[in-house]
Amino acid sequence: MARTILITGCSSGIGLDAAQGLRKRGWRVFAACRQQSDCDRLRAMGFDSPRIDYTDTQSITDGLQSVLAQTGGRLDALFNNGAHATPGAVEDLPTDALRGIFESNVFGWHELIRQVIPVMRAQGHGHIVQCSSVLGFVAMPWRGAYVATKYAIEGLTDTLRLEMRDTPIRVVLIEPGPVTSKIRVNSIPHFERWIDWRASPRRAQYESSLLTRLYHSSGPDRFELPPGAVTEKLARALDTQTPKARYYVTTPTYLMGALRRLLPGRALDWLLSR
Numbered sequence: 656m657a658r659t660i661l662i663t664g665c666s667s668g669i670g671l672d673a674a675q676g677l678r679k680r681g682w683r684v685f686a687a688c689r690q691q692s693d694c695d696r697l698r699a700m701g702f703d704s705p706r707i708d709y710t711d712t713q714s715i716t717d718g719l720q721s722v723l724a725q726t727g728g729r730l731d732a733l734f735n736n737g738a739h740a741t742p743g744a745v746e747d748l749p750t751d752a753l754r755g756i757f758e759s760n761v762f763g764w765h766e767l768i769r770q771v772i773p774v775m776r777a778q779g780h781g782h783i784v785q786c787s788s789v790l791g792f793v794a795m796p797w798r799g800a801y802v803a804t805k806y807a808i809e810g811l812t813d814t815l816r817l818e819m820r821d822t823p824i825r826v827v828l829i830e831p832g833p834v835t836s837k838i839r840v841n842s843i844p845h846f847e848r849w850i851d852w853r854a855s856p857r858r859a860q861y862e863s864s865l866l867t868r869l870y871h872s873s874g875p876d877r878f879e880l881p882p883g884a885v886t887e888k889l890a891r892a893l894d895t896q897t898p899k900a901r902y903y904v905t906t907p908t909y910l911m912g913a914l915r916r917l918l919p920g921r922a923l924d925w926l927l928s929r
Contacts, residue, residue: 657681657682657683658681658682658731658732659682659683659684659685659722659726659729659730659732660677660682660683660684660685660730660731660732660734660893661685661687661705661719661722661730661733661734662674662684662685662686662687662734662736663687663707663734663735663736663737663767664688664736664737664738665686665687665688665697665702665704665736665737666688666689666690666693666697667836667837668834668835668836668837668838669736669786669831669834669836669882669886670686670734670736670737671686671697671882672883672885672886673882673885673886673889674686674697676886676887676889677886677889677890677893680890683703683726684702684703685702685703685704685725686703686704687704687705687737688704688706688707689707689709689737690706691706703722703725705717705718705719705722706718707719707767708763709737709758709759709762709763709766709767710755710758710759710763712763712766715763715766715770716770719770719771728774728777728778729774729778730771730774730775730778730781731780731781732781732782732783732784733767733781733782733784734784734889735764735767735783735785735786737759737763738759738786738801738838739756739759739760739838739841739842739845740756740798740800740838740839740841741753741755741756741800741842741845741849741850742797742798742800742801742842742845742846742865742869743797743800743846743849744796744797744799744855744857744860744861745799745800746855746856747850747852747857748800748850751849752845752849752850753803756800756803756804756845757803757807760801760805760807761804761807761808761811764808764811768783771783772824775822775823779823780823780824781823781825782892782893783815783824783825783826784827784828784889784892784893785808785812785826785827785829786831787805787808787809787812787828787829787830787901788801788805788832789831789832789905789907789908789911790802790805791806791808791809791828791830792809792830792911792912793911793915793923793927794927795927796927796928797864797865809828812826812828813828813900816900825897825898827892827898827899827900827901827902828900828902829885829888829889829892829901829902830901830902830903830904830908831880831884831885831904831905831908832878832880832904832905832906832911833876833877833879833880833905834882834884834885834905835875835879835880835882836882839869839872843869843870852865878905878906878907879905880905884904884905885904888904914926
């Protein structure tokens, strides 16, 4: 019987590539999306595609139950991936914006994990893989909201991994750096909704830096890899009963992991602010 996996955030980027890559490897993939139109598109591609919106607990419950109804109650793996960014300086970030991004990037992930764990306990095995980021252990300007959620995911996942040591459930972090996706484009509506940059004391910095990156950036970032690089690490983690605690993806992730261990805080701050 094919192994089964539920992947969230499959409308594009990392999630879509993971769904396609694992299907080629023989997995039965349930490729969840937030928007029904994206679910319909993936179903036309031959995927089972439940609608799961991390900000809607009922959709999480209904989506998971739909998966379990089709697998006889079995789920071998969960890949929590769906997330968005709300760019802007921390001082300009309304608390409601921070609350909203935590709903989708942290609290929804936690809700889905809590519902999946009893299934994996009952069947006697399972992998829970969390898509974090290099920004889950180093910070960068203008990304405070996203950084905060990824730091939270790192702490929550590390704790869960320790607590699951006496169970057959494996808990893993994947930490990509720059990977080709639509996260920057998809962040624009959140930026426009929440950040009043024209009234900010940092208006000149917005105009010279962030606005250019959001609206006029062309071409890949330096060291950017295609989403297949994440799929390769995901497959590696799923194919062993003794996965590593975390898997780095992209040169910047390896570099920042090393520099964080080697440099004092002030030196790392100087480097990250360049």
